[in-house]
Amino acid sequence: MNKKVGVELHCIFPTTIYKTNINPNFNKKEISTINKLLKKLRPNEGNKISLDSYVLNNKNLKKFKDQILFFVKDYIFNVMKYQSSIIPYITQSWFNITDTNQFHHKHAHPNSIVSGVFYINSNDKFDKIKFFKEDYKAIQLETKEFNLFNSTSWWFPVKTGDIVLFPSSLTHMVETKEGDNTRISLAFNVFIKGTIGTNLDLTELVLK
Numbered sequence: 001m002n003k004k005v006g007v008e009l010h011c012i013f014p015t016t017i018y019k020t021n022i023n024p025n026f027n028k029k030e031i032s033t034i035n036k037l038l039k040k041l042r043p044n045e046g047n048k049i050s051l052d053s054y055v056l057n058n059k060n061l062k063k064f065k066d067q068i069l070f071f072v073k074d075y076i077f078n079v080m081k082y083q084s085s086i087i088p089y090i091t092q093s094w095f096n097i098t099d100t101n102q103f104h105h106k107h108a109h110p111n112s113i114v115s116g117v118f119y120i121n122s123n124d125k126f127d128k129i130k131f132f133k134e135d136y137k138a139i140q141l142e143t144k145e146f147n148l149f150n151s152t153s154w155w156f157p158v159k160t161g162d163i164v165l166f167p168s169s170l171t172h173m174v175e176t177k178e179g180d181n182t183r184i185s186l187a188f189n190v191f192i193k194g195t196i197g198t199n200l201d202l203t204e205l206v207l208k
Helices: 028-038 059-079
Strands: 020-021 041-043 048-050 087-096 104-107 112-122 128-132 153-157 162-167 171-174 183-196 205-208
Touching: 020 059, 028 059, 028 112, 059 087, 059 112, 059 162, 059 183, 087 104
Parallel strands: none
Antiparallel strands: 020 162, 041 048, 048 087, 087 183, 104 171, 112 162, 112 183, 128 153, 128 171, 183 205
16 A cells, blocks of 8 residues: 655754854964963874863963863753853863874863864865764675664764864764865863762762
8 A cells, every 4th residue: 555654853962063263363372371281282092182281271372271161061051952061171282283194083071071173274175074974784784775764873064163062972083184284282180070960869979
């Protein structure tokens, strides 16, 4: 019997990636500070990172740090709707430098709740960030066409001024770099202060 049946598709429990473009309007002192920090690098798996892993603690970058925190709070409180009693703060922050034919290995960020990347120099024709869904599948069926329902990885092009925020547990990477530009990004982790859980439910945890 050929009867047209209405079908509804629902995507539940999505992983939310927050992406926007900002203009920090770096002043001369901020540019000088960033350039100095970028001169002191160490090897990473596939590319290079700054020796300083707390770059946003530099007093000359306080305005920029506050700007990043504005978007972190927007993601946490207005998108994810977490309780307003918590206070998010940036823990570690560092620069990533990726040249042509280099890459940034597949990884996640332990000891952090939200992580983010701000792109200081990036070309969306060549540069992207790739995320992975790391759940075990006992049976792996072949897919003829990928979409949001069946994909186990997804990537976003990124350009200068973009900021991307995501849960720290989400695995991500930078594939082998194409193009002749040097990709420079600032990565950072976010944790929280305050009380989560409740005394009555025996789930209370005070984070100072």
